[in-house]
Amino acid sequence: MQSTMTDDNIATTSVRKLKWRYTIALSVIAILIVISQLTMQSLLAAQQYDSNVINIAGRQRMLSQKITKLSYYILTAESEQKASLSRVELDQTKTLWEKSHLGLLNGNESLNLPGDNSQTIKELFTQITPHFKTILNSSNIIINTTDPTQLKKHIKNITLNENEFLTIMNKIVFQYAKEANAKVTSAEKIEIILMFATLIILLLEFLFIFTPAAHSLRKSLNTLTQNKHDLENLFDASPISMLLVDPTELSIVQVNEKAISLIGDPFGQTPKAHLEDYLDVNFENNKVFIEKLKKGSNLNEYEIVILNTQGSVNETLISVRSIIFNGKPTAVIGITNISELKKAQQELFHYASFDDMTGLLNRRTGLIFLNKEMQKVDVNHSTLSVCFIDIDGLKYVNDKFGHAEGDWLIQTASNALNDIIRSGDAAIRLGGDELLLVLSQCSIEQAEQVIARVEIALENASASDNKPFTLNFSYGITTYTSDRNITSDELITESDEIMYHAKKAKKEK
Numbered sequence: 001m002q003s004t005m006t007d008d009n010i011a012t013t014s015v016r017k018l019k020w021r022y023t024i025a026l027s028v029i030a031i032l033i034v035i036s037q038l039t040m041q042s043l044l045a046a047q048q049y050d051s052n053v054i055n056i057a058g059r060q061r062m063l064s065q066k067i068t069k070l071s072y073y074i075l076t077a078e079s080e081q082k083a084s085l086s087r088v089e090l091d092q093t094k095t096l097w098e099k100s101h102l103g104l105l106n107g108n109e110s111l112n113l114p115g116d117n118s119q120t121i122k123e124l125f126t127q128i129t130p131h132f133k134t135i136l137n138s139s140n141i142i143i144n145t146t147d148p149t150q151l152k153k154h155i156k157n158i159t160l161n162e163n164e165f166l167t168i169m170n171k172i173v174f175q176y177a178k179e180a181n182a183k184v185t186s187a188e189k190i191e192i193i194l195m196f197a198t199l200i201i202l203l204l205e206f207l208f209i210f211t212p213a214a215h216s217l218r219k220s221l222n223t224l225t226q227n228k229h230d231l232e233n234l235f236d237a238s239p240i241s242m243l244l245v246d247p248t249e250l251s252i253v254q255v256n257e258k259a260i261s262l263i264g265d266p267f268g269q270t271p272k273a274h275l276e277d278y279l280d281v282n283f284e285n286n287k288v289f290i291e292k293l294k295k296g297s298n299l300n301e302y303e304i305v306i307l308n309t310q311g312s313v314n315e316t317l318i319s320v321r322s323i324i325f326n327g328k329p330t331a332v333i334g335i336t337n338i339s340e341l342k343k344a345q346q347e348l349f350h351y352a353s354f355d356d357m358t359g360l361l362n363r364r365t366g367l368i369f370l371n372k373e374m375q376k377v378d379v380n381h382s383t384l385s386v387c388f389i390d391i392d393g394l395k396y397v398n399d400k401f402g403h404a405e406g407d408w409l410i411q412t413a414s415n416a417l418n419d420i421i422r423s424g425d426a427a428i429r430l431g432g433d434e435l436l437l438v439l440s441q442c443s444i445e446q447a448e449q450v451i452a453r454v455e456i457a458l459e460n461a462s463a464s465d466n467k468p469f470t471l472n473f474s475y476g477i478t479t480y481t482s483d484r485n486i487t488s489d490e491l492i493t494e495s496d497e498i499m500y501h502a503k504k505a506k507k508e509k
Contacts, residue, residue, distance in 0.1 A: 052113065056104060057172055057173045067158065070086050070089055070093060071090065071155045074086045075155060080146075087142075087143050090139060094139040099111070103115070124172045128164075131161040131162075135157070235256050241262045241335035242258065242333065243275070243332075245293070245330065245331045245333055246328070246331075247331045251273065278307050285302070296329065296331075299319060318334070319334045357410065358411055360418065360428055361428045363431060366428030366429075371488050373438055383441060383443055383481055384439070384479065384480040385444060385480075386439070386480065387475050387476070387477045388496045389435040389436065389473050390435075390475070390503060391471075393469065401469065409471060417435065420457065421450065424440050425439050425442075436495075447477045451475055474499050474503035474506060476496060476497065476498025477498065478494045478495040478498060
């Protein structure tokens with residue numbers, strides 16, 4: 001009995017020892033697995049941060065080149081409208097460039113930039129700062145000036161600093177990549193150590209943990225297969241138009257559904273479609289894009305024009321990455337259609353420049369036009385006439401017949417002005433019932449003739465609409481010549497005073 005108890009104690013002790021060994025082994029494996037997973041998650045997170053940092057740092061080079069290009073566009077623009085559009089785009093590009101630079105240097109949560117740079121990168125940023133500030137300051141001046149001398153001066157400043165900026169930025173991108181690779185290498189070593197430790201424990205405890213390990217392996221393989229399937233589905237279901245293209249022949253290898261909706265089915269007519277079939281080579285950016293694609297260059301948000309199978313034109317942003325697909329170099333092309341965005345920008349410009357009710361130039365844009373016309377007079381020694389118009393009886397019509405009729409008065413008068421003036425003239429709504437005509441190369445006598453035609457047009461409009469009131473207005477005309485030393489505000493005030501006396505004399509009759 002005592003022997004039985006001893007055997008039981010030994011068995012119990014053995015079971016306990018086995019349990020402890022089993023528990024310890026599983027715990028060690030679990031700890032190793034947890035450490036391995038944490039390391040992988042940390043590595044993936046670090047890679048995502050590093051990839052984002054490298055991408056944004058690389059984009060800085062493109063943005064600095066775009067700043068230079070837009071500055072030249074402003075200087076060589078055929079019209080002030082095109083120059084203004086280039087200034088808006090330059091301001092947006094400069095803002096993104098500045099935000100990204102400061103984010104790389106100090107961190108930016110919205111850009112997913114940590115800002116924890118190494119000492120080497122901090123020193124490189126110290127070197128690049130003077131060039132960055134010079135380009136930034138010159139860009140701000142270019143955006144806010146129309147003086148050709150100032151434009152040339154600051155474009156030269158940008159050009160002189162751009163090469164050094166690009167050189168140092170290349171070093172920064174290379175250093176970011178080098179440090180990212182070092183992190184990966186370090187993590188790989190840790191993973192190797194953990195792997196060997198896990199294998200040793202697996203060998204020692206093979207009988208106890210083989211089954212769960214095999215199960216985990218099968219699960220991992222199934223996950224890998226599923227991930228591969230998910231990646232294929234991701235390409236097909238991507239919300240961005242995507243193409244796989246052979247960069248040598250420019251033949252289209254594969255497209256997703258989004259790309260088909262943008263350009264049409266490239267394989268609908270022939271089994272071997274070519275990217276050039278959808279590019280208008282008369283567009284300079286398209287030529288450059290094809291050249292870069294053939295060279296295997298990566299691109300970020302490069303603007304090109306794409307034609308679809310119906311011949312419609314789409315303005316797009318293209319991003320390109322080179323990969324190996326089915327053992328061959330392949331370009332992955334992501335396409336974002338920005339046609340609607342461009343249209344919205346044009347509409348925004350219209351709303352910012354024109355009065356919504358009348359379709360005339362608004363006060364701000366109108367005064368800009370008047371100042372430019374006065375500058376032309378100073379250069380060409382010509383004559384400019386300004387006519388201040390005040391619609392008569394607007395308050396009476398509003399009070400007696402309602403504001404809708406008052407609006408009719410203003411709109412009808414505005415339409416008459418727009419119909420009669422020349423393309424080089426401008427009709428402006430200063431506010432309320434006050435309108436302004438700017439008639440270039442026009443004397444007072446010629447301006448009087450214009451007003452006479454407007455009065456006839458308004459009489460006809462009032463008669464045809466059978467209105468219970470007359471549509472009249474008072475006006476004052478003054479001229480500007482190069483020998484008059486007055487401002488645009490003074491010129492408007494002068495015509496306003498003439499109008500006031502005319503209205504007063506009309507009431508006294």
